Amino acid sequence: MGVTASLLSAVDEVAKSFNGQLIKPNDPDYETARKVHNGLIDKRPVVIARCRGVADVVDAVRLARDQGLGVAVRGGGHNVAGRCTIDGGMMIDLSQMKGVHVDPRARSTRAQGGSTWNVFNRETQLHGLASTGGVVSSTGIAGLTLGGGLGWLMGKHALALDNLLAVELVLADGRIVKASESENPDLFWALRGGGGNFGIATTLEYRLHQVGPMITGGLIAWPFQDAWDVLRHFRDVTARLPDEFTVFGGLVHAPDGSGTKLAAIVLCHCGSLADGEKAVQPIKVFGKPVLDAIGPMPYAAMNAMLDAAYPHGALNYWKSNFLGALTDDAIRTMIECFAKCPTPMGQLLLENFHGAVTRVDPTATAFPHRTPGYNLLVLGEWMDHAQNDICIEWVRDSYVAMQPFMGTGRYVNYIGEDEQDDAVMTAYGPNYHRLQQVKAAYDPENFFRMNQNIPPRS
Structure with a gap:
């Protein structure tokens, strides 16, 4: 939908009592306001409702309904598929509501x-x-x-x-x-x-x-030539973790932008520092790491440690699936795929599920993935649009190569913009039909559809 005179008039009327901003395409703030974390997303809302409170959100929803606008909702703006913005509709932006x-x-x-x-x-x-x-x-x-x-x-x-x-x-x-x-x-x-x-x-x-405030955490990395041994060791370590210990592993690039490929483990132990020091030893003493940044640190610093690896405006294209098992063949295929990665920011990650996550019944919440194991994330990230085709192709090819090792289910937050509708159904598994029923009760017209959409069904 374009910016019509009637829409402008309606926006101006709502703006009289709006505490935030109603930003239109010709406004000075528009170009900055429309951008989201993933620089690959280039959408142009006809109005951005930058809300400062709940009353603003209510007014924005009613304005969108009255004007027949589709809506997208932005919180942090990180959704990799760009579902927090919309072409020709209204972005409802909550980024000023941070209390x-x-x-x-x-x-x-x-x-x-x-x-x-x-x-x-x-x-x-x-x-x-x-x-x-x-x-x-x-x-x-x-x-x-x-x-x-x-x-x-x-x-x-x-x-x-x-x-x-x-x-x-x-x-x-x-x-x-x-x-x-x-x-x-x-x-x-x-x-x-x-x-x-x-x-x-x-x-x-x-x-x-x-x-905390102090926990044991950080990153440790080895040369890519040791990836086979490192990922097998990662598999052994994650088979017997205490609940306090969360460990992710994978294949990454050196943070200096050199393109140097590494095998890495990132971890957080939220128990006592003494227990944390003991728990990380089997990882710290393994092989000959080229980087060891594991030790006591504030929990807030742990949570922010990887921020620089995911800068605002970088171009991102991801594919993800839960693995059936991290077999030797799966590890071998991961290494072969990562050797072809064309961007010095690309990653192949293994997110370990264990402990409290896996002790919740699959139907207790709408999130059904409660089996111990790993979520695989093929993460393409780059800075130059000239690399779009080659980086997207690498992600897709790597995902296809890893399919023989995949189990059932998807993590819905990682589903891409170009995924088929059945990806959402797969993500929710046995909970999908119940979700459709709740959708029918609370949003029967599917007004909120710029998301990993669940169509209403009674």
Whole structure:
């Protein structure tokens, strides 16, 4: 939809009471405001509603409905598929809504939907508390949590969504509802994994845990020529981890931009420093690492450690799937694929699922992936548009090569823009039909569809 005179008039009328900004294509802030984290995404909304409170969100939803505009919701703006923005519709931008209020006695926090994990951690760590957040601290809390929420504390404290206590939601008709175990429990079940399908999360309430401020964490890397031994050792180590220990591994490039390929392990032990020092020894003494940055560090620093590897505006194209098993053949194929990686920012990652994550019933929340094992992420990242074709081709080819080793299920937060509809169905498995029923109850017209969409069905 283009910018019509009637739309401009409607926007100007709403702007009279709007506390935030209603940004139009000719406004000075538009070009900056429309950009999201993934530089490969180049969409142009006809209006950007930069909200400062819940009333703004309600007005934005009603304006979009009245004008027949599709909507996309931006929190942190990190969604790799760019579903936080839209061509010809309205971006509802919550990035100014970052308030975080901690109740240290109740060990809980209420955070606005535009908060990012660095803001969240800064407030909770004042009290030595934390909840499972992302592996990159600039990620928005809402999108990550509602789709799952892998993070450095998940072995001990499960996923981000498993720590949700309540969500305040603006529905498609502009109503404000609360979802929790006691209020709208069907909606609360669906929100924990069902993403942005049901409304706009303006406030999320989390359970907090005693964490840090100091934990044992960091990154250790070996020459790429040792990748076979390193990944087999990673497999052995992750077969017997205590809950406090979350360990990811994979094939990466040196952070200096040289293109040097490495085999690496990134880890976080959230127990005592003495226990952490003991737990990391089998990894630290293995082989001859070229980089060892493992040791005591603040939890907030651990959560921000990888931020520089995912800069705003870098071009990203990912593919992901849960593995059936990390076999020798799977490791061999990973190494062969990574040897062909054309970008000095590309990665092949293995995210280990164990501990508390796997002790939740697959139907207890909408997120069904509770089996111990690994999620494979083929991560293409580069800076020059001239490399678009070759980098995307590498991701696709690597994903195809790894398919013989894949199990069932997808992590919905990693599903790409060009994926087929059955990818979403696969991501939810046995929970898909129930999600469709909840969608039909709360968004029967599929107003919120710029997401990993679940069509309503009674």
